[in-house]
Each structure stands twice: as structure tokens, then as C-alpha cells.
Amino acid sequence: MTELQLDKPLLEATDRAGAANRERFAGLGLFVLNLMSGPGAGKTSLLERTVERLAGELRVGVIEGDIEGRADAERLARLGAPVTQINTHGACHLDPRPVMEAAEGLSLPDLDLLVIENVGNLVCPAEFDVGESGRAMLLSVPEGHDKPAKYPLMFRTADALLINKLDLLEMCDFDVDAAVHDARALNPALDVFQVSCRTGEGIDGWIDWLRSRVAAARGGRS
């Protein structure tokens, strides 16, 4: 009980900072995506595909969240995307204040879409509002179809689920129907895409989803 009482003011301050970020992003008509998954599910590969596919059409900025290192930021910078690195130095998720500091370094009025790649963790990032307009999560085929039941908050709070590494389906005991069924039992409104970032399979539907979200955010500019 003591633990909860001590943490409550900090959590409330974090929520206020998240709400302030959301207001700032909405004022710019910018769609901000919080991209989450466990380690190695393919967040950066999806971002590479996304940046390549939207080149010349939408201006995509990226905030890379990692505990240490900047390897992913370098992968995306090579594609010409404006990217800022946040290193959490041990922390298991991104907080809204460093996210806004990083975002302000990206010349926000020049962007159509800002993607925040969160720390690879299927648990903690789901608990923290960084002020995003929407949430997408990846579940990769080798991780197994039993993950919705085990990590319910992430599936419950996502707007889109990408089932990635579909090219490994024949090598793994992954039941796509069971994964989709269990995820939608937690979150009936979840949009689901079956993709392979390696082969490009299924990426079209994902890109269309992003286009529609970017257009809606532009229309709602305050």
C-alpha cells in the first residue's frame, strides 16, 4: 500500500505531461504513433519499410527509444528520416517529458507523421501515456500465439496489432486465428495486420492505415 501512495503523485505528473504532449501534437495536426513490442519483434524493420514506402508522400520523423546505444537510430537516419535518440539508461519505458524534448529537436511543423519507437518491452511501455495519437504493437510469429492472454494490457490499449515475421509461420507453432481471436477478445476494436517486414507481405494495408490516421489528424488541426 505504501508503494502505491508514494508512486501516485509521480504517475499523475506523468499523465499530465502526456496530456500536454497530446495537446501540442494535436495543435500541429500531427499524427503521433507510439510503436511497441517485446525485444526483437521487428519495430525498427517495420519503421524502415514505412519510411521507404512513404518517401516523397509523407514526411516521417522518428524518436528512437533504447536503454543504451543508437544502432536503430543509425539504421533509420541512413534512409534519410529525421531521427532523435533517447537512451533511458536502464529505464524500461519512455516517459512523456523526454519524448517532448526529443520531439522539439525534430522541427515538428515540417512533419506529417511522428513515430516513437518505444523500449522493447511487452509490459511497462503500455502503462505510460507519452501523448501519442495512436498505438501500434507488433507480435512476431516466433514469440507464440499465447501472448495476448499473458500480456493483456498491451493488447488492450493498442489501436493496431501487426503480426510480424509471417515468413517464419511454417517453422513455428503459431496459430494466427487463435492470436487474433484472443487479442480481439481483449480489444474488439483492434485493427490487425499480418505482415512480414522481411518480404514486404501485408505492408500495403499497414501503410493505408497510417495514411488514414495522418489525414484524420490533419483534419482535426486546432
Next chain:
Amino acid sequence: MTELQLDKPLLEATDRAGAANRERFAGLGLFVLNLMSGPGAGKTSLLERTVERLAGELRVGVIEGDIEGRADAERLARLGAPVTQINTHGACHLDPRPVMEAAEGLSLPDLDLLVIENVGNLVCPAEFDVGESGRAMLLSVPEGHDKPAKYPLMFRTADALLINKLDLLEMCDFDVDAAVHDARALNPALDVFQVSCRTGEGIDGWIDWLRSRVAAARGGRS
């Protein structure tokens, strides 16, 4: 800074509880393994292989840590292993006090080896001492060889690293030498096993490692 000051007494209490668990386990001459990885890297599959291989030789008990559900505990109970489930209901790691409560339900004096399967998370469980005698972690091939640099604490604090899903090596861009090199740069004493829980490849070395740890803990009985 406020955050650190608030959390410090709680962390110290957790550390004391971990140390108390370790003393209790040592008094029983019991080797207690804290088994950790990201989601879906194969902890439960490794445990199934381990229980099967040690049947009739060592008495293995299991504490299953999950946020929700008891599917993994049921998998292990089917193999005849005494198993207790801890559901953290949202928490991202196991704490030492619920671990001891669960352990006391397992008739500890009858066991040779107790395995604690932690919550699937490559970040937070590494920060919490549950009183284990040793730590093993899994990194699965589809997750990528770049994980040591990104999640250094887990690799730094492990005694054994199992590189799992070796059967998927040809389908993935995973450089085994780079993974081992980067992990050992963080932790030169790390024992590394290349395994496939699906095919059984490499499991012999892992079982020998466990046997030697169990024998050493028995010898050190206080």
C-alpha cells in the same frame, strides 16, 4: 531525484527479502535458478526439456511467474513436476516475497533444483534479486544478435546464456559470434549454450551445467 529517494527504502526492503530467501535456500542445499528472457524466447520449452531430461535423476520444482494466466504451469504439471503459479497482475517482474511464499508450497526439502520462471521481460527482472543461487537467460535467434548492447543489465548479471531457436538460424539474420562476443564483453564469465528446444540440439551441455550447480549447492549445505 525525488523518485529515487522515494523508491530507495522499498528497494532496500526487497534486497533484504532476497538475501533472506538465499539464506533459506542455501540451508537446504538447494540450487535455485532464476530463468529470464524476453517474451516468447522459449523459457517454458527449455523447462519442459529440462524436466524430461532430469526425470528419475533430480527432483525439479518450478515456480511459474506470469502477469496473468496459468498456461505454462499447466504445461509443466503435465510432465509431473511440482509447480506453483505466481500471477503478478500487471507487475513486470517477480519480487522475493511472493517467490518464497510460492516456494514454501513446494515441499522444498524434497527438491534438488528449483527453477523460477520469471515474467517475460528482458529489462526489469534483471534488477530484482529473488534470492536465486544462479541466473540463466535465453536469447532466441529471431530476436536478433544486437540485444546485448541494448539490454546490457540482463546479460551482465546472468551466469548462463542460452541462445535458443538455433533451428531458425538459416531463416534469420543472426550472427552467433557477434552475439557471444558482445555478451562476453559485458560479462566475461558468462557460460554460453547454443540450443534448440525444438530439436533438442545443445541441451546436453545445459543439463551438465545444471547438474554441476546442483552438486555444488548440495556440497555447500549449511
